[in-house]
Amino acid sequence: MGILTVEKGGLISADWGKISLSIPISIDKNLIKGDGWMLELHDQYTVEADEQKRNYYLKKNVQK
Numbered sequence: 001m002g003i004l005t006v007e008k009g010g011l012i013s014a015d016w017g018k019i020s021l022s023i024p025i026s027i028d029k030n031l032i033k034g035d036g037w038m039l040e041l042h043d044q045y046t047v048e049a050d051e052q053k054r055n056y057y058l059k060k061n062v063q064k
Contacts, residue, residue, distance in 0.1 A: 001041065001042060001045055001058060002030070002039055002040050002041040002042050002045060003039070003040045004019070004037065004038075004039050004040075005037065005038045005039075005040075006021070006036065006037040007036045007037065008035075008036035008037075009021065009022055009035065009036045009037065010036075010037060021034050021037050022034045022035045022036070022037070023054070024047075024056065027047055030042070030043065030045075032047055032056075041058070044060055044061050044063070045058055045059065045060055045061065046058075046059050046061060047059070
């Protein structure tokens with residue numbers, strides 16, 4: 001998936017299946033940054049926004 005670096009404000013679920021972070025400040029292809037965190041994605045992953053729920057999800061791109 002990539003590398004998540006959190007310096008402040010992250011919450012991981014008990015089963016390690018989800019992480020809660022502040023809203024991203026910038027999304028630039030494979031580099032997503034927020035207040036106190038940074039996510040560097042591998043090329044086969046992207047971030048998708050769900051504006052209605054105000055959530056972001058990782059999506060693995062399918063190679064054909």
